Amino acid sequence: MVQAAIADVTARIRERSRPSRVAYLGRVEAMRGSGPRRGALGCANLAHGFAACAADEKHHLRTGIVANLAIVTAYNDMLSAHQPYERFPAIIKQAAREVGGVAQVAGGVPAMCDGITQGRPGMELSLFSRDVIAMAAAIALSHDMFDAAVFLGICDKIVPGLVIAAQAFGHLPAVFIPAGPMPSGLPNQEKSKIRQLHAEGKAGREDLLNAEAASYHSPGTCTFYGTANSNQMLMEVMGLHLPGSAFVNPNTPLRDALTAAAAQRALAITAFGNEYTPIAAVLDERAFVNGIVALHATGGSTNHVIHLVAMARAGGIVLTLDDFADLSKVVPLLTRIYPNGTADVNHFTAAGGTGFLIASLLHAGLVHPDARTVAGHDLEYYAQEPYLDDGKLAFRPSPPASLDDSVLRGVAKPFSRDGGLKVLEGNLGRAVIKLSAVAPEHRRVRAPARIFHAQEDLEAAYRAGELDTDFVAVVRFQGPRAIGMPELHKLTPVLASVMARGHQVALVTDGRMSGASGKVPAAIHVTPEALDGGPLARIHDGDMIALDAEAGILTVELSPETLHSRSPAEYNLEAHWHGYGRELFEMFRANASGPELGAGVCG
Template sequence: MTLHPAIAAVTARIIERSRPTRERYLALIDAERTRGVDRPRLNCGNLAHGFAASGEDKAAIKAGGTMNIGIVTAYNDMLSAHQPYGRYPEQMKIFAREVGATAQVAGGTPAMCDGVTQGQPGMEESLFSRDVIALSTAVGLSHGMFEGAALLGICDKIVPGLLMGALRFGHLPMILIPAGPMPTGISNKEKARVREEFAQGKVGKAELLESESASYHAPGTCTFYGTANSNQMMMEMMGLHMPAASFIHPNTKLRQAVTRAAVHQLATIGWDGNDYRPLGRCVDEKAIVNAIVGLLATGGSTNHAIHLPAIARAAGILIDWEDFDRLSAAVPLIARVYPNGSGDVNGFHNAGGMSFVIRTLLREGLAHEDILTVHGKGLSDQARDPVLEGDTLTFAPAPEATRDDTMLRAASEPFLPDGGMRLLAGNLGRCIIKTSAVDPDRWTIEAPVRVFHDQDDVLHAFDAKELERDVVVVVRFQGPRANGMPELHKLTPALSVLQNRGYRVALLTDGRMSGASGKVPAAIHLIPEALAGGPIAKLRDGDVVRISADDGTIAVRVDEAEWAARANADAPPPALGTGRELFAFMRHGASPAEEGGSAMMAQMEAIT
């Protein structure tokens, strides 16, 4: 199938914009391959330290000549998605020996659970945990002991952070290894109902906790289609997983077989063989476009409007929100996964999952087939499903048709003709809105604003019946530089209640909503942020704001002379406690959201 002209045009735009930075990046990883730190260049004392505790692998690592795989793990047993990783290293060492390789844990990274910190002070550290994860990855790989790496991570900031750090070692071949989702719990509709009833005071905390515990109930990734599961989708679209690896349940024979195959494949694509596939060459402009296409086609997380620019920059690739907007106009919505539908990722996987998504997108010319993947000869080889027959793993072709057209459809017969993630621009700045779960009647909201500087104040106003009207709720000083850009997900039930009561409601913020944002229109990630002097800092209660996904605009209806004369509101003082003060240097140096909201990447770009 011929590549869709919009996909080709956006890709060409990115390649041209990125030419100088991408060339510098490729020169860097080529130089690292030829003169960087690796085992043959280590002094004897260095090397002896590196294998001193390696047990039965000690002789092989000492002798050299075999691939040593560095494992970077985000394991902890508080985070349900990462709890299954606990025993992966010991298993992966066995799998490596089966193909004449060795493996060592290069290092660990933190792994925050946004589900635990959502609406809490710790959420103000969440975005910057991504930079910490990238730095931790770099520390682990800096020892020069490895000819390849396996990256163990799944959730919101963790996969982006792993990639951002790993791409600075882009001369090494690497594979991301997931652990899979938990089984389906109570229905998402029931979970949302209880949350909204709690917001209205109709049920108490005991009932709410019982509901939440029936939803988040086992090891594995949460089953709604938020940032974590969107991460897994993107890794498939970029060819950085084994085929259809994302949504196999933890602690099953098939999951273990796919992990084993990933370790074997990593040994195959090592730098001393005939099939060398360095990460920095796999993650190119076409792979990044594929990730955006997959995000739009499946109705994925708005958080990736921040994460993908940061990942891309780590590989010398520059993307912006206009790229998302142009691709969204061409890419149809082919998946309905909660909160954009009633079923969860398990239902999505059973309906055909990522193998079907890749197949149908390629058939319609909506993705680049000719990318360097970690397995197979291109993206079409990712359109396969792992099948275990006895102890033998094979990969079968993706299904020809969806198994559930209420959840997953062919790109030729989509739910909606566009991907539903749009750029809004106007006299308040630039921001993102996701429309795939929003009723088209609410794509344009024009109403007076109520301005807040803290999400808890929004809930107090809701409880006091102060928002019982058409309203644009403004929550400002929520950007990366202000307070680390926490998600405002706990506003969802209250705003949904107002909307259900018939009011025309929208959220406007320089912060984030949730990767699982749903039916309430939310204009988010607004730049410039309030702390950087953005126009949102001038808004006052009662100003009329128009947010329109129909025509891509966002504007305040205030006389121009009055607007120009207004001063910006004073920023709240930085919050203390829960370790937030330790991240002050990251907030101070953070780049704008459209560039990834990263202090680390901003500094790196200044150097390179």
């Protein structure tokens, strides 16, 4: 039985979404009614579609008697998280043959890494890449050759973009296949320490590079709990993975077995069989509430306050910041994974992983147990972990108790009674803050504003010795319509260094922080953004700002008359609109919605 507070939020989402959800499901049903579409293709169209296939596959596809599985992949070999996908199409194709199906790589989508583009012009394309990925995946599926799809994606914008595209083809079953995290390297806490020392000029570039290379050292996802690993947790709790598959290391027999099983499961749930499970039937209001609950319970990435909204809207479901805020009040924090602890996702898995987490949330009535999944069972089936039994994939119950309660706990003894994310409101607008890594003594800050229009300006002020004081850094004109809402994670070591000297410090911005938002209190995604005349554009140096994360307050201590009488600041953004491909995204900047609507152009 789900708790009343969870049921209430779900009910209001369902009611609010009814018109758009009914319209979406109507479109899905119309697409489904046409059945497998290869039979409707002209001879030349169909011949083009199977020209590169093996002879037996050509026979099957031309007669239309077997299911054809689309592989949509974000493979590239520059990004450690996506390099393992090089091997996956061969595994998937072989798995499809074993059950009498066919699999084709339908198309690729771009995959960029915020870790590489941090503080660089490319970061200004990062958020918009989600919508590009959605469009690219839609093109891959547009050939009308497929009965189901598997999606290969890991990192920040890639999974949300793929989910948006999958729902555009909501009549097709869709299974998401992760590649897994790299083995643990240099502990994240050590890496963070070196970063802060480098910001203070106490460690050289060689020291910093050695630390980073020892942390990011092999194929696989980065091991801290940022947006990439939050993605994988969400896909599992929302029923789009096979149970326990999120955090199995790449290039291992278990990883390969899960990949093959996921492909075969996708073929088993097409309209050809008796278990037809389109993605539109999996991603309903219950799935999204389950995802938000798990995000709070794990102190997940702040980016998902944007991404989940966009993903939901793609299926006609309307989420608001109030939904996140109200769920946060009743969901306890059950994990300590870096940056809100010292452990990484491998330690989390060893302690009990997603199986134990899901079991704990189910036992407490915090998630909907009857939510549908691609596995053909309800969510209780996901309170398991995979293993190999004489080389064959099998599942067993997750541990009945956490194997390391410094990393993972049950609901009876949480790290915090409420969730890791909170919504702030006040005369500066609305914002989001990640609390799970912020110490209680730093959750209330009252200090004068220091205004910056670029993170480089803040870094320069720090190097010049101008920030050895209490202050709230207001970094504005960073929103989606201004410069694409880049992450400002590069500022964390600088602000953490000032805070370590005993000063009150906070960040307020209409940009984003990383999924690895850390110990500095940061009010992010401030909306309306400064470029749209939001209150941030009227703040002056020295204005007193109060950020109270516990009470959910973000204000500037000015009378309404004074605040609204000021003319909005102006900032020449021309330099941000050209070079590094940024000129190609003018349409995105001009048409981007605000963060509360998903900060994109799709939907």
